[in-house]
Amino acid sequence: MSVGTRIEHWFRRTGSEVLGWLLVPVGIVMMPAPGPGTLVLVAGLALLARHYVWAQRLLVPLERAAIEAAKFGVATLPRILLSLLGVVWLVALGFIWWIKPNIPEFDVLGIGVGPELPAAGWGTALGLWTSAVAALGLLVYSIVKWREPRSARRRATDWQAP
Structure with missing residues:
Protein backbone atom coordinates (compact mmCIF):
# COMPACT_ATOMS: atom_id res chain seq x y z
CA MET A 1 0.00 0.00 0.00
CA PHE A 72 -36.94 30.10 -6.08
CA GLY A 73 -33.99 32.51 -6.26
CA VAL A 74 -33.29 31.89 -9.95
CA ALA A 75 -36.88 31.57 -11.14
CA THR A 76 -37.07 35.14 -12.43
CA LEU A 77 -34.59 37.64 -13.82
CA PRO A 78 -35.33 40.29 -11.13
CA ARG A 79 -34.44 37.77 -8.39
CA ILE A 80 -31.16 36.96 -10.12
CA LEU A 81 -30.38 40.68 -10.48
CA LEU A 82 -31.13 41.27 -6.78
CA SER A 83 -28.76 38.45 -5.88
CA LEU A 84 -26.07 40.01 -8.07
CA LEU A 85 -26.71 43.33 -6.35
CA GLY A 86 -26.15 41.57 -3.03
CA VAL A 87 -22.77 40.28 -4.28
CA VAL A 88 -21.78 43.81 -5.36
CA TRP A 89 -22.93 45.11 -1.97
CA LEU A 90 -20.69 42.61 -0.14
CA VAL A 91 -17.70 43.57 -2.28
CA ALA A 92 -18.35 47.29 -1.62
CA LEU A 93 -18.69 46.69 2.12
CA GLY A 94 -15.42 44.76 2.04
CA PHE A 95 -13.65 47.76 0.52
CA ILE A 96 -15.21 50.10 3.08
CA TRP A 97 -14.07 47.90 5.98
CA TRP A 98 -10.64 47.53 4.37
CA ILE A 99 -9.98 51.28 4.06
CA LYS A 100 -11.24 51.92 7.65
CA PRO A 101 -12.94 55.32 7.25
CA ASN A 102 -13.80 57.39 10.30
CA ILE A 103 -17.49 57.40 11.22
CA PRO A 104 -19.54 59.64 13.52
CA GLU A 105 -19.57 58.63 17.18
CA PHE A 106 -22.88 57.30 18.54
CA ASP A 107 -24.28 54.93 21.17
CA VAL A 108 -26.08 51.64 20.56
CA LEU A 109 -27.72 50.24 23.70
CA GLY A 110 -25.31 52.27 25.81
CA ILE A 111 -22.24 51.04 23.95
CA GLY A 112 -20.19 53.73 22.23
CA VAL A 113 -19.35 53.23 18.55
CA GLY A 114 -16.93 55.33 16.51
CA PRO A 115 -14.86 57.11 15.33
CA GLU A 116 -13.58 53.87 13.73
CA LEU A 117 -15.69 51.12 12.20
CA PRO A 118 -16.10 48.13 14.51
CA ALA A 119 -13.80 45.27 13.47
CA ALA A 120 -12.37 47.36 10.64
CA GLY A 121 -9.44 45.91 8.76
CA TRP A 122 -8.38 43.29 6.27
CA GLY A 123 -9.84 40.36 8.30
CA THR A 124 -13.41 41.61 8.06
CA ALA A 125 -12.88 42.68 4.45
CA LEU A 126 -11.60 39.22 3.59
CA GLY A 127 -14.64 37.64 5.26
CA LEU A 128 -16.98 39.87 3.27
CA TRP A 129 -15.16 39.16 0.01
CA THR A 130 -15.21 35.43 0.73
CA SER A 131 -18.95 35.67 1.24
CA ALA A 132 -19.29 37.54 -2.05
CA VAL A 133 -17.31 34.88 -3.94
CA ALA A 134 -19.34 32.10 -2.31
CA ALA A 135 -22.61 33.88 -3.11
CA LEU A 136 -21.60 34.44 -6.72
CA GLY A 137 -20.49 30.83 -7.09
CA LEU A 138 -23.75 29.54 -5.62
CA LEU A 139 -25.75 31.88 -7.84
CA VAL A 140 -23.99 30.72 -11.00
CA TYR A 141 -24.35 27.08 -9.93
CA SER A 142 -28.06 27.59 -9.23
CA ILE A 143 -28.63 29.25 -12.59
CA VAL A 144 -26.87 26.43 -14.44
CA LYS A 145 -28.46 23.64 -12.39
CA TRP A 146 -32.03 24.82 -11.73
CA ARG A 147 -32.97 27.69 -14.01
CA GLU A 148 -35.41 26.41 -16.57
CA PRO A 149 -34.82 27.34 -20.21
CA ARG A 150 -37.00 30.16 -21.47
CA SER A 151 -39.03 27.83 -23.72
CA ALA A 152 -39.85 25.55 -20.77
CA ARG A 153 -40.96 28.54 -18.65
CA ARG A 154 -43.14 29.77 -21.50
CA ARG A 155 -44.79 26.36 -21.94
CA ALA A 156 -45.45 26.13 -18.20
CA THR A 157 -47.30 29.45 -18.19
CA ASP A 158 -49.08 28.94 -21.57
CA TRP A 159 -51.36 26.19 -20.32
CA GLN A 160 -52.40 28.35 -17.34
CA ALA A 161 -53.62 31.25 -19.53
CA PRO A 162 -57.42 31.73 -19.63
Whole structure:
Protein backbone atom coordinates (compact mmCIF):
# COMPACT_ATOMS: atom_id res chain seq x y z
CA MET A 1 0.00 0.00 0.00
CA SER A 2 1.51 3.33 -1.07
CA VAL A 3 1.78 6.39 1.14
CA GLY A 4 -0.77 8.25 -0.99
CA THR A 5 -3.27 5.42 -0.67
CA ARG A 6 -2.79 5.29 3.10
CA ILE A 7 -3.27 9.04 3.45
CA GLU A 8 -6.42 8.90 1.32
CA HIS A 9 -7.75 5.98 3.39
CA TRP A 10 -6.96 7.84 6.63
CA PHE A 11 -8.70 10.99 5.42
CA ARG A 12 -11.82 9.10 4.37
CA ARG A 13 -12.11 7.55 7.80
CA THR A 14 -10.55 9.80 10.41
CA GLY A 15 -9.62 13.04 8.69
CA SER A 16 -13.11 13.74 7.38
CA GLU A 17 -14.58 13.21 10.83
CA VAL A 18 -12.01 15.45 12.51
CA LEU A 19 -12.50 18.13 9.85
CA GLY A 20 -16.28 17.87 10.25
CA TRP A 21 -16.02 18.33 14.02
CA LEU A 22 -13.80 21.38 13.43
CA LEU A 23 -16.04 22.97 10.81
CA VAL A 24 -19.30 22.71 12.80
CA PRO A 25 -18.27 24.94 15.73
CA VAL A 26 -16.34 27.28 13.44
CA GLY A 27 -19.48 27.63 11.29
CA ILE A 28 -21.60 28.33 14.36
CA VAL A 29 -19.18 31.04 15.51
CA MET A 30 -19.09 32.54 12.00
CA MET A 31 -22.89 32.76 11.72
CA PRO A 32 -23.28 36.26 13.22
CA ALA A 33 -19.92 37.49 11.89
CA PRO A 34 -19.42 38.54 8.29
CA GLY A 35 -18.43 35.43 6.39
CA PRO A 36 -19.82 32.21 4.99
CA GLY A 37 -20.78 30.70 8.36
CA THR A 38 -23.77 28.75 7.08
CA LEU A 39 -21.72 27.16 4.31
CA VAL A 40 -18.99 26.15 6.76
CA LEU A 41 -21.56 24.66 9.14
CA VAL A 42 -23.27 22.67 6.37
CA ALA A 43 -19.89 21.48 5.07
CA GLY A 44 -19.05 20.19 8.54
CA LEU A 45 -22.41 18.43 8.78
CA ALA A 46 -21.88 16.91 5.33
CA LEU A 47 -18.56 15.43 6.46
CA LEU A 48 -20.06 14.16 9.71
CA ALA A 49 -23.01 12.64 7.81
CA ARG A 50 -20.56 10.07 6.40
CA HIS A 51 -20.09 8.74 9.95
CA TYR A 52 -23.22 9.62 11.97
CA VAL A 53 -26.92 9.04 11.34
CA TRP A 54 -27.90 12.14 13.37
CA ALA A 55 -25.87 14.32 11.00
CA GLN A 56 -27.58 12.68 8.00
CA ARG A 57 -30.96 13.45 9.56
CA LEU A 58 -30.00 17.10 10.00
CA LEU A 59 -28.52 17.37 6.52
CA VAL A 60 -31.47 15.97 4.52
CA PRO A 61 -33.98 18.75 5.36
CA LEU A 62 -31.25 21.38 5.02
CA GLU A 63 -30.41 20.09 1.55
CA ARG A 64 -34.07 20.04 0.54
CA ALA A 65 -34.63 23.60 1.80
CA ALA A 66 -31.45 24.85 0.11
CA ILE A 67 -32.50 23.38 -3.25
CA GLU A 68 -35.98 24.91 -3.00
CA ALA A 69 -34.48 28.28 -2.06
CA ALA A 70 -32.05 28.08 -4.97
CA LYS A 71 -34.85 27.23 -7.42
CA PHE A 72 -36.94 30.10 -6.08
CA GLY A 73 -33.99 32.51 -6.26
CA VAL A 74 -33.29 31.89 -9.95
CA ALA A 75 -36.88 31.57 -11.14
CA THR A 76 -37.07 35.14 -12.43
CA LEU A 77 -34.59 37.64 -13.82
CA PRO A 78 -35.33 40.29 -11.13
CA ARG A 79 -34.44 37.77 -8.39
CA ILE A 80 -31.16 36.96 -10.12
CA LEU A 81 -30.38 40.68 -10.48
CA LEU A 82 -31.13 41.27 -6.78
CA SER A 83 -28.76 38.45 -5.88
CA LEU A 84 -26.07 40.01 -8.07
CA LEU A 85 -26.71 43.33 -6.35
CA GLY A 86 -26.15 41.57 -3.03
CA VAL A 87 -22.77 40.28 -4.28
CA VAL A 88 -21.78 43.81 -5.36
CA TRP A 89 -22.93 45.11 -1.97
CA LEU A 90 -20.69 42.61 -0.14
CA VAL A 91 -17.70 43.57 -2.28
CA ALA A 92 -18.35 47.29 -1.62
CA LEU A 93 -18.69 46.69 2.12
CA GLY A 94 -15.42 44.76 2.04
CA PHE A 95 -13.65 47.76 0.52
CA ILE A 96 -15.21 50.10 3.08
CA TRP A 97 -14.07 47.90 5.98
CA TRP A 98 -10.64 47.53 4.37
CA ILE A 99 -9.98 51.28 4.06
CA LYS A 100 -11.24 51.92 7.65
CA PRO A 101 -12.94 55.32 7.25
CA ASN A 102 -13.80 57.39 10.30
CA ILE A 103 -17.49 57.40 11.22
CA PRO A 104 -19.54 59.64 13.52
CA GLU A 105 -19.57 58.63 17.18
CA PHE A 106 -22.88 57.30 18.54
CA ASP A 107 -24.28 54.93 21.17
CA VAL A 108 -26.08 51.64 20.56
CA LEU A 109 -27.72 50.24 23.70
CA GLY A 110 -25.31 52.27 25.81
CA ILE A 111 -22.24 51.04 23.95
CA GLY A 112 -20.19 53.73 22.23
CA VAL A 113 -19.35 53.23 18.55
CA GLY A 114 -16.93 55.33 16.51
CA PRO A 115 -14.86 57.11 15.33
CA GLU A 116 -13.58 53.87 13.73
CA LEU A 117 -15.69 51.12 12.20
CA PRO A 118 -16.10 48.13 14.51
CA ALA A 119 -13.80 45.27 13.47
CA ALA A 120 -12.37 47.36 10.64
CA GLY A 121 -9.44 45.91 8.76
CA TRP A 122 -8.38 43.29 6.27
CA GLY A 123 -9.84 40.36 8.30
CA THR A 124 -13.41 41.61 8.06
CA ALA A 125 -12.88 42.68 4.45
CA LEU A 126 -11.60 39.22 3.59
CA GLY A 127 -14.64 37.64 5.26
CA LEU A 128 -16.98 39.87 3.27
CA TRP A 129 -15.16 39.16 0.01
CA THR A 130 -15.21 35.43 0.73
CA SER A 131 -18.95 35.67 1.24
CA ALA A 132 -19.29 37.54 -2.05
CA VAL A 133 -17.31 34.88 -3.94
CA ALA A 134 -19.34 32.10 -2.31
CA ALA A 135 -22.61 33.88 -3.11
CA LEU A 136 -21.60 34.44 -6.72
CA GLY A 137 -20.49 30.83 -7.09
CA LEU A 138 -23.75 29.54 -5.62
CA LEU A 139 -25.75 31.88 -7.84
CA VAL A 140 -23.99 30.72 -11.00
CA TYR A 141 -24.35 27.08 -9.93
CA SER A 142 -28.06 27.59 -9.23
CA ILE A 143 -28.63 29.25 -12.59
CA VAL A 144 -26.87 26.43 -14.44
CA LYS A 145 -28.46 23.64 -12.39
CA TRP A 146 -32.03 24.82 -11.73
CA ARG A 147 -32.97 27.69 -14.01
CA GLU A 148 -35.41 26.41 -16.57
CA PRO A 149 -34.82 27.34 -20.21
CA ARG A 150 -37.00 30.16 -21.47
CA SER A 151 -39.03 27.83 -23.72
CA ALA A 152 -39.85 25.55 -20.77
CA ARG A 153 -40.96 28.54 -18.65
CA ARG A 154 -43.14 29.77 -21.50
CA ARG A 155 -44.79 26.36 -21.94
CA ALA A 156 -45.45 26.13 -18.20
CA THR A 157 -47.30 29.45 -18.19
CA ASP A 158 -49.08 28.94 -21.57
CA TRP A 159 -51.36 26.19 -20.32
CA GLN A 160 -52.40 28.35 -17.34
CA ALA A 161 -53.62 31.25 -19.53
CA PRO A 162 -57.42 31.73 -19.63
